[in-house]
Amino acid sequence: MTTTITFFYLLSFFAVAIAVAFAVYLAVWVKRQPRANDTIESIGKLIHDGANTFMRKEYTLLAAFAGVTSVLIFVFLPKPIWSQDADVMKNLTMVLAYLAGTVISAITGKLGVYVATIANTKTAQAATKGIKPAFLIGFRGGSVMGLGVVSMSLLGVALVLMLVGDTTALLGFSFGASSLALFAKAGGGIFTKTADVSADLVGKVEMDIPEDDPRNPAVIADNVGDNVGDVAGMGADLFDSNVAAMAAALVIASALDKGLGINAMMVFCYAALGLIASALGIGLAKIGEHGSPTKALNTSTYVTTGIYIVLTALATLIFKDFSWRIWGASTIGLLVGVIIGITTDYFTDDSKPIVKRVAKASSTGPAFTILSGVSYGFLSVLPAMIGIAVSALAAYKLCEGMGSDYAMFGISMAAVGMLSIVGMIISNDAYGPIVDNARGLAEMGDLGEEAVRISDELDSAGNTVKAVTKGFAIGAAGLTVISLLGAYLSEVNEALLSVGKEVISVLNLTDPTVFFGMLIGAAIPAVFSAMLILGVDRNAERMVSEIRRQFREIIGLREGKAGVHADYNACINIATQGALRELIPAGLMAIGATVLVGFIGGVKAVAGFLMGNIISGLLLALFMSNAGGLWDNAKKYVEAGNEGGKGSNAHKAAVVGDTVGDPFKDTAGPSINTQITVVSLVASLLASLFIHFSIF
């Protein structure tokens, strides 16, 4: 057995090595592309520095948070240090695992943003040559983040498990990644929407100057926001989901194997093959001289999916201990992920009827933009909910055949399967802000109409693909958190056994403590979303005053007098400080509610809490992401000349829809994933404390 284990560890490290080497190659390739003109390079540097400013402050705050959390972990986890059977070394290991999760995710995010903020200027420059080179730079720049996230998460999980040999430490590692994700995703989400909304509100509406105009003091903050929200934020979110999916599968597997065994190794094998599939998919991505970038991005996703399914089938053929049922579960997970992506596309793609209907409703006024968008947003949750429900049921039933204990493992492997192509997903996703930046840079750097048109086309593909990847990310998070619930129960039962109590084999739906937890858990994502959206509102208010002040006080700014510059940093600082200030209460609320429910109702109430949280969290996350994407594209559809085009009443109404949709889709919606994961991990880590110290 030990030889087998060593083999799969080596396989994982091998996959990581290949992916890292490929990422380095891509990064160097991007850096060697021709530099742009001085205007663009100087603006690019401002964006680059702005992103660094935000990330430095974010990481400083995170370090403080991690410090406090480390102390708490050291004192309480896995067992309170004052308890008789406590082992100080174990608590210290937990602290180290937690810190490793935070630090590795932080470094990956930093590197991804570094490359993305170089790729943006290069893409703008390449757009003067044609769509082919520009697409490739944008995509490869994003791929560095994609490959980085997946290889670092696999490396981290493998190293922690190899060194510690204990899956509970993995939960600590995963919690570290989640803490970072909470800061990166929610904080970045508040930052990016603060800047976006404020820049539009004063620039476009009040001053009537175009988007991405260098006179606008918030224009750099807006571009920085794309990078810290979408590159670093989305990367941290999926790093977190990926680690959580692996950790949950490994916790359940090691309960099955009574230690590390073949099931755990299957997790590593599948993850390693997913990484290789993503690397191959990235390497094969290409576009013709007049090709469609949307098609190129989607094709590479399908190619990666195919490669993964074939590779895992081969592995199952070769390793006789691997079960075809598990392969089935993982394949179902992945296919359902793709289906969720496609149905999301139906609701947010402007070549499909829904976007057109919302655009048409906009001609009656903004209230109808909102009502139709909310309605279709509500409808859009159905396919994804059914998809998650069916894949969980199918994976469970399929693997139940191997013994009832395997059923939950099946679900966790469906999650691992759905996340297997996450490298590809992040690449597509990080491509978006790079080309979005490039579009702005092409305009600000006077690269000519053709270059702006090309970067516009690249940007539009980024938006379409973003909606799909978000659907995918939420679906994956859905399955992951279900398996985290399984991991939570494993932890609870282990803790119960260790104190000689009876294990919990069922969580009765009509048990009032379960039900109590469920109702409160269901309210949390709504409250969390509200706090983030109100945070964006408050922050935007501060920034709007600052932008107005600059236009009022800096003489010649509005007229665009040569040599007069806006104070971009003032806006970046407001966005940064506000984002971090607003995110803390929301995060503490979610964690606090979990702890409170646990100490009042005990472990069963917490199980209900998690279930309620998952259900309403999925519902709201899907609703907000899809409605936001829909409004965004309805506005673009009107701007393309439909329903009266720019300046029409339909356009004004569509802009209202887009402004509402912005914090929905880029702040609250995708942050709910992280909220659910954080809460699930807090519950798992504190399980034994709840057993000892709850009221009921």
Next chain:
Amino acid sequence: MTTTITFFYLLSFFAVAIAVAFAVYLAVWVKRQPRANDTIESIGKLIHDGANTFMRKEYTLLAAFAGVTSVLIFVFLPKPIWSQDADVMKNLTMVLAYLAGTVISAITGKLGVYVATIANTKTAQAATKGIKPAFLIGFRGGSVMGLGVVSMSLLGVALVLMLVGDTTALLGFSFGASSLALFAKAGGGIFTKTADVSADLVGKVEMDIPEDDPRNPAVIADNVGDNVGDVAGMGADLFDSNVAAMAAALVIASALDKGLGINAMMVFCYAALGLIASALGIGLAKIGEHGSPTKALNTSTYVTTGIYIVLTALATLIFKDFSWRIWGASTIGLLVGVIIGITTDYFTDDSKPIVKRVAKASSTGPAFTILSGVSYGFLSVLPAMIGIAVSALAAYKLCEGMGSDYAMFGISMAAVGMLSIVGMIISNDAYGPIVDNARGLAEMGDLGEEAVRISDELDSAGNTVKAVTKGFAIGAAGLTVISLLGAYLSEVNEALLSVGKEVISVLNLTDPTVFFGMLIGAAIPAVFSAMLILGVDRNAERMVSEIRRQFREIIGLREGKAGVHADYNACINIATQGALRELIPAGLMAIGATVLVGFIGGVKAVAGFLMGNIISGLLLALFMSNAGGLWDNAKKYVEAGNEGGKGSNAHKAAVVGDTVGDPFKDTAGPSINTQITVVSLVASLLASLFIHFSIF
């Protein structure tokens, strides 16, 4: 025992007799009030006739639906007629019980609207005399509906149980009431918002004529809508909830008593005392010459609450078999209902900070009206969810002491307690549309500024109180459907026992079929809401064209030339036909999904489905009702001269919020209650079919 049973039946009939006599007295009193001038009377007649048109068509359609449903019930329920142990008489009884539920609720709704559409003109006329007489007419007019609904629901339940002696037939009766409620609430909700939105859109925005202007072809439809949506719709909704709460408590009680016994009688006793308390509270309601109508309405609610608690305590003292624990559960339910009402008030009352904040956000533009309203709407769900969770947990734990079987009975008695003062709640609620109508009539009938001001004040109180009663109704529905889940399990286990299968004692949260059902059940309220809101949109589109056509083609209408009248009936017909056409698919979708999940996943999946449905249904219903009330009052707050007052940018933005909020709070939000109840009853009724014919 039989003597005791007879006593409590008699007590119920006695309470019903008193309440009916009082309602008749109030109706006659209202009718005898001084008649208004000819203009008002003729407009009043138009409203009266319009409401009749809608209700006639609604009931015709309902008759067809009930016909089909009766055939289905006869063939399948309680057992398929072809099965060996079927009893044709039982199936026939079920059909009759179902029809009785539909017919009694329908008649009550009809009578309530009849009185309300008389009280509106009398209230307008009385407003010329002062606030005191006007308030009393409005309130007493509404009380007829309040007393009627509660006495008829108690009478129906008592008669069915007395004649049939079988609680399953009660579920049939309850399902009849629910079918009617679905038509009345969702159909009325679509009608009222179609008319409201269209009238405002063309009248106020395009033609720039004031609200309630008789030139507007939709003005009568708008007033009709208030009556059919808020009087008949809300009445049917609470008739349904009240019947369902009693039915669920009786199903569980008779399982405890193994037949009819003391627990069932306690349900009747509590319901009868609630009715008496409501009648007393209504009789005691009054207002001073310069008193506040809001205070008067709220005081009468508190008075009723106090009387009910004292009366039930006395009953528990007198009847030694009654348990104080049950009294405690019922009192907790009622008090939590009041608390939910108060917290709802905090989020929707314009003297509290939230409404002011949304009004302030509106000065930045409509997007911020929406974003802040959505955020506070999300926040507002928390207290109610906690309230429901805590009351369910407390009732359960309290009654668990009497034996574990009593725990679920405790929850059902908390629901009965929360609904005990429903007579008072409906009175307050039906008061709203009466004074709203009166306000319009005072304006159209030139009753002078003072009368308009007084009716405006009465109307504003109606809006404030409406938000509170809605919160209360949703809370009550929440507890009711939890006990319906209990009733569903009773039915399932009875059916399992009868075929010699093992009963289901636990519904495991991690059972994949349960989980499968839960995810799909959670999506249904979102889809249902979307279908209703889109229905309003489509319907409003048709009506807007008709209004524009009339202004274009009827010469002299816009100028208000003497003798030129709008074709009010054309608008009423559009609203009627559209409402009924749009509601059918939404209702069938919800029922179809339940049936589908049942035949695929079996009874456990359906239990999960119900739970998911309850959780997301409560969340969305609270969110939509509260956000809608908030936007409505924010608009009114701006119109009162704040943030720039009428005509300002803040006002325009606030109007957008109100238009979005209209179908939220008056169509989708409150219809979700009914959707949950319908689905729960369908599940209970079909339980034995799911056992026999499901795939898994």
